[in-house]
Amino acid sequence: MDTPLKRTPLYKAHVEAGARMVPFGGWEMPVQYAGIVEEHRSVRSAVGLFDVSHMGEFEVEGAGALDVLQALTTNDVSALEVGQVQYSILCYPNGTIVDDLTVYRLAGDRFMLTVNASNIDRDYAWVTDYAWITEHQRKEARWRNVSAETGLIAVQGPRAEPLVGRLADQDVTNVGYYRFARGTVAGMPALISRTGYTGEDGFELYAAAADAGRLWAALLEAGRADGVAPIGLGARDTLRLEMKYALYGNDIDDTTNALEAGLGWVVKPAKGEFVGRDALEKIRAEGVRRKLVGIEMVDKAVARHGYPVLRDGRRVGVVTSGSYGPSVDKYIAMAYVETALAAVGTPLAVEIRGQAKAARVVKTPFHPSRVKKA
Amino acid sequence: MANVPKDLKYTREHEWAKQEGGRVRVGITAYAQDQLGDVVFVELPKVGAKVTASKAFGVVESVKAVSDLFAPVSGEVVEVNAELGQKPETVNADPYGKGWMIVVKPSNKAEWDQLLTAEQYEEFLRQGGH
Structure with missing residues (x-):
């Protein structure tokens, strides 16, 4: 259990910036800099930088x-x-x-x-x-695990495009959603990908691990007028929760299937054989028994991973992610519930410290997505 | 080092206690709120409830975590900071002032002497705070 935590190429930059470092999936990562709520708001209103080099x-x-x-x-x-x-x-x-x-x-x-x-x-x-x-x-097919030599910085928020645009060797406005270009950013070779995990417009910049520190510093410097801020894993989690984006280990894992998780849109049996196809075809034909839904607390209380979901005192599901959503100013959660109880508006309860607290199924994303769809 | 006012007493669970004419006001320390991060929810007992020294009397939740609140002294709750229901972030902004949590009418005066002094609490923090 005492394997040393791994560090990204930006570890030193985080510590020097006063980040609070925590263990996450075997890595020592920044959970927050200025504070989770403030960082969350920076991404929604301006632009934030995320070190996701651990991916x-x-x-x-x-x-x-x-x-x-x-x-x-x-x-x-x-x-x-x-x-x-x-x-x-x-x-x-x-x-x-x-x-x-x-x-x-x-x-x-x-x-x-x-x-x-x-x-x-x-x-x-x-x-x-x-x-x-x-x-x-x-x-x-020749495989290479290039994780260790690759740095990854996400630049997310309404000011992400002008910021990356100023530093890139090309017009990044031409890079559509879920598309990428190769070029340089602040003079360093990078793969510029219009993707992210926040629901805001933005990019994920893949660069050599050896360049990551200089790229991070250049983005912070060039983004000063945009209100750029470094963002920790805490705000990354609240931002993705407001979008109902699944997080592996919380909402999806080796006990949840792709269809009940609401990921049927990326399951394409017509393409031919793939691992899991037969099982997923069968599940699709029979109908899923439970669904991952968004819920909002009606009573004041915070639902957390693992809390039971109830209906008239009967256990009908489980919370997989939950927190305060700073942009929606509500206590929100994701939960698996029986399919018959998955419709928007369905009244439910979450068992919190032995008490049933009222909740209801709501439309998701909780906060409107502003990703740049072509 | 976090702010540790000299006129208060402290628990090892990072609550502060203040004597106010025979009653004891209770909150969490500057160190505690800093460790928690943004407080988004506080659950407190009702006026009239009984609390027991070293036992949980409520819950404070930050974005990331749930933490119990421990009573510095035993007694009856005579005041509750209802404002924290609407503005839990007050605990971060003013932990020793507007971020107070409950006022207790103590039932066992001897418990006061068991609490840490400011100097002892500072020493406790220097040693890691847990």
């Missing part, structure tokens, strides 16, 4: 790369153009989730996968060793 990146290349990804992920990789990004899932044969990820098509036969930090080793073993992969595919 994992794999590259796969070769004549078999597309086939391997089609066999491993639920989304249809053949629909992905060069320069495009796709949200997707790695499933177990029973339809539960190994990880959620983004897939980048770097070239016709070359891809990058971005996976959750705490799952890097397990995912890499999964994609390279899984028995599903044929001998032919194994030979024709």
Whole structure:
């Protein structure tokens, strides 16, 4: 249990900026700088920088790369153009989730996968060793785990586009949602991806780990007039919660299937065989037994991960994420509830310290998304 | 080092206690609110409730965490800071003032002497605070 925590290339910058460092998925990460609520508001109103270098990146290349990804992920990789990004899932044969990820098509036969930090080793073993992969595919698809050499900085908020635009070697307004461009930012080579985890417009900048510190400093310096602020994992969590974006380990894991998690939009059985397809087809035909919904507390109380959801005193579900939502100014949560109770407006209760506190199912996202859809 | 007023007494769970003419006002320390981060919810007992020294009397929740509040002394709750229901962030802004939580009419005067002095609490914080 005492394995030393890993540090990103920006560790020193966080400590010098006075961040509070905490263990997260095997990493020592900043949970907050100025304070979670203030940082949350900076992202919604101006622009925030997130060190997400702890996330994992794999590259796969070769004549078999597309086939391997089609066999491993639920989304249809053949629909992905060069320069495009796709949200997707790695499933177990029973339809539960190994990880959620983004897939980048770097070239016709070359891809990058971005996976959750705490799952890097397990995912890499999964994609390279899984028995599903044929001998032919194994030979024709060469994998590289480039996590350690890759730095990743998310720039999110309404001022993200002008900030990145000033430092980039190209017009980033041309980079559409879930698309990316290669170029330089502040003179450093970067993959500029119009993606994020906040519900705001913005970019995720992939750069060499060795350049991450200078890129971070350049963004802070150039963004001063924009009101740029470094943002910790605490606000990252409240921002994504207001969007009802699932977090692996909280809302989705190896006990939840992709369909009940509301991720059916990235499950494409028509593309052909993939791990988990048969199970998911069966679940889809039979209908899901529970659904991941957004709930809002009616009584004043904070619902947290693991708290039971009740209806007339009967246990009907479980909270997976919950907190105060600074932008909606309400106590909000995500929870799995029985399908019959998943409709917007359904009155429920959350058991908090032995007491049933009133709640109801609400429309999500809790806060309107402002991502830049093409 | 966090602000530790000299005229208060303290618990090892980071509550402060203040003598006010035979009654005891209770809140959490500057150190505690800083460690918690943004306070978003405070659950307090009702006036008339009985609290017991070293036992939980309520809950304070930050964005990230839930923490129990421990009574410095035993007795009856005679005042509750209802404003914290609407403005829990007051605990962060003014932990020793407007962010107070309850006032207790103590039932056992000897418990007061068990509490940490400001000097003892500062020493406790220097050693890590837990």
